[in-house]
Amino acid sequence: MSFEYSKLLGRIKEKYSTQANFAKVMNLSERSISQKINGKCDWKQQEIARACRVLNIEVENIPEYFFTINVQSNEQRKEI
Numbered sequence: 001m002s003f004e005y006s007k008l009l010g011r012i013k014e015k016y017s018t019q020a021n022f023a024k025v026m027n028l029s030e031r032s033i034s035q036k037i038n039g040k041c042d043w044k045q046q047e048i049a050r051a052c053r054v055l056n057i058e059v060e061n062i063p064e065y066f067f068t069i070n071v072q073s074n075e076q077r078k079e080i
Contacts, residue, residue: 002039004070009037011055011065025054039070 009019016022023033026047035041043051048066051057057065 002070003066004068005037005039005066007068008051008055008065011057015055022054026050 012019012022016025019033020030023030026033036043043066048062052062
C-alpha cells in the first residue's frame with residue numbers, strides 16, 4: 001500500500017518554498033525527505049508529529065496529509 005503526499009508537498013512549498021528548506025527545519029537530509037514523500041521510506045511517528053508542528057497541521061488533519069491511500073487506476077494495476 002502506498003500513500004499520496006501531494007497535499008503535504010503543497011503545504012511544504014507554501015511554508016518553506018523547497019523540500020531542502022523543510023528538511024533543514026526537520027533536521028533530516030533532503031534525501032530522507034525525498035524518500036519519504038516518494039514512498040521509498042516510511043514516516044516515523046515522531047517525524048509526523050514534528051512535521052505537523054512546523055507546518056501548522058492540526059491533529060485532526062493528519063490523515064489527509066500522511067495517510068491518504070494512493071489509489072491506482074485499473075490500467076496501472078494490470079501492469080503490475
